[in-house]
Structure formats: structure tokens, C-alpha cells
Amino acid sequence: MKKIINNGENVVEEMLQGMVKAHPEYLTRVEGHNVLIRKESPVKGKVALVSGGGSGHEPAHAGYVGLGMLDGAVAGEVFTSPTPEQVLEAIKAVDGGEGVLLVIKNYTGDVMNFEMAAELAEMEGIKVEQVLVNDDVAVEDSTYTVGRRGIAGTVFVHKIAGAAAEKGMELDEVKRIAEKTIGNVRSMGMSLTPCIVPAAGKPSFEIGEDEMEMGLGIHGEPGTHKEKIRPANEITDHLLEKILEDMKLESGNEVAVMVNGLGGTPLMELYIVNREIDRVLNGKDIKVHKTLVGNYMTSLEMAGLSITLLKLDEELKGLLDSKADTPAFRQL
Numbered sequence: 001m002k003k004i005i006n007n008g009e010n011v012v013e014e015m016l017q018g019m020v021k022a023h024p025e026y027l028t029r030v031e032g033h034n035v036l037i038r039k040e041s042p043v044k045g046k047v048a049l050v051s052g053g054g055s056g057h058e059p060a061h062a063g064y065v066g067l068g069m070l071d072g073a074v075a076g077e078v079f080t081s082p083t084p085e086q087v088l089e090a091i092k093a094v095d096g097g098e099g100v101l102l103v104i105k106n107y108t109g110d111v112m113n114f115e116m117a118a119e120l121a122e123m124e125g126i127k128v129e130q131v132l133v134n135d136d137v138a139v140e141d142s143t144y145t146v147g148r149r150g151i152a153g154t155v156f157v158h159k160i161a162g163a164a165a166e167k168g169m170e171l172d173e174v175k176r177i178a179e180k181t182i183g184n185v186r187s188m189g190m191s192l193t194p195c196i197v198p199a200a201g202k203p204s205f206e207i208g209e210d211e212m213e214m215g216l217g218i219h220g221e222p223g224t225h226k227e228k229i230r231p232a233n234e235i236t237d238h239l240l241e242k243i244l245e246d247m248k249l250e251s252g253n254e255v256a257v258m259v260n261g262l263g264g265t266p267l268m269e270l271y272i273v274n275r276e277i278d279r280v281l282n283g284k285d286i287k288v289h290k291t292l293v294g295n296y297m298t299s300l301e302m303a304g305l306s307i308t309l310l311k312l313d314e315e316l317k318g319l320l321d322s323k324a325d326t327p328a329f330r331q332l
Contacts, residue, residue, distance in 0.1 A: 001201045008198035023327040034075040035090040036062040042096035047165040051103040054079040060297040063328030069162035081109030087117035099127035099171035105150030106134040131178040135187040137246045138215030152260040152297040153185035163319040189306030236276040251285040258308035263298035
């Protein structure tokens, strides 16, 4: 294992310390907990958003803490759900009196622990709602889920629900917006290599030098199949075909596109993929309103990518385009 770390057991703690030191204008830490919150938290009179999950997906989730997105992010150990106690501390730290929305990716541990934290918070008089992101079209049930997995489309949920909260919408409305976004977002990924969890010290799965895995999850969970590596356009066409089969977009529809690197993929390759996405969508008379290319939800050093499409209407478009200022997402 080749990693620039000090000790496999301390990577999350040292990462969180480093994030706060790098972004003191955005972030502060809840003392004694793996929780990073918006520096001015709690923001009175505003619904607060909390998300999180296992570490190893950076910049998700703390990279999206700030104006117009999340108020708090909870970091579990690498690829491990945070505990209910950690999530509860995040809820309490960001609650400004208008309630808290939990944005949860559909993984069994996350769902169980965030729901338990919500119950504990409500016992303390905090109003909590939750939404479950399940944008991955690749497989219905997987190693860590019942139903579809939540992957990079979660970032669009952070952005749009965060904008709704920033505009002063009430908790029920922010939840409605988040669920509307979830209903209109679809993703699928692929990988050329496994990744290595520091504490394990070995690859998360095996794949041949000339192979790729289609449809795998962000923790290296099995996808739909392995096959020989194909050219970028063919990979893109396959992922898009599966997404479009599920979304059933029509001529004239408008979308936002995310080409998300998994941590070990050069931007050069992501832009090549985006070129083909644009060609395919133009051929179907689907209009691209906004394109994001980069590392938004990674899997440590995994080489691979995911494609996300978000179907837009005027409400979602306005919220997507609104101001955001966080360590990993800045839109003025």
C-alpha cells in the first residue's frame, strides 16, 4: 500500500484537522466529534441541512458546508457510517430553530444511524425531516443497500435543497424540493481500478489490467459486470443509455450534467467523456443547462467516473443557479 499518511487508524482525524486549518473562513469543528459545521452556525431563522457518511469520498461531504449548501457534515471512518451520536451532535450544532433536514445516501448503515439520530433529536425538541438519495441506476439491491444506492447525484440534492433553505423556505418546503430533486436525478458509474482502504491495506476488489467494472458503487460494491476496456465514447454511451432508459427524457427537456471523477481519473479523461455526453444529448434534442466536471464524490484513489443527469424545470433551475460558497463548490 502506497499512501501519503501517518497511520491508517488516524486518517480521518488528521484529515478533519487539516480541512479546518485550510478553510477556517468556512468551517469549524464540533469539539470532540467528527462533525464539521458552517462557521456561523447555527443560522437563526433558516432550516439547516446535515449530510454525511463514511470518509474517503472527499470533497463530499464537508466540502459542501457553507452558504447555499450544507450546514453540517458528519464524517464516519473510511467507508463506514458515522454513529447516531455523531449525527445527533451535528443536528444540535446547526439547528437554528426552524428544523433540520437530513440528506442521507441509501446505504443501510447510514439510513439506520441517521434515522436513530433524528429520533433522538426529536426527543430533545428539534424538528427533523429526512430524505433518502437513491440515484444509482446500475443495480436495485447491493452489498450495502436495500434498493438503489445513493452516489454523486447527492451533490445536486445538497445544492438545490441548500438553496431552498437559504431562501428562507420552511422545513416541509425544503424537504419537498429535496425529494423533487431526488426524483429527477439519475447516475451510473464505472471503474478501471479498485481502491485501498487505509486500515485494510489491500485492494477493495480485484480487476484485471485490461478490464473495467460497470455500475460499481462508491465503496467498490459490485456493479453489473466486468468487461474488457473500451474507448471512452463507448463507455459513455453505455452509461448514458442506462441512465436515459430510466429517466425517459423527451425532446426539448433540459438537464444539468455532472461528470464525476472517483479520485484517480485525470480531468483530461473526464472532459473527453463530457464531449460525448454533449454529442449524445444534442442528438436527442436534450438541452444542457449546466455542466459540472471534476471530483465531487470520490472513492479514495479509484480510477473511474460516474455520470449524473438532473432533469430540470424552472423551479429546480433557479435553485441550481443560485449563489453558493463552500470549500468545494463556489457559485457567485
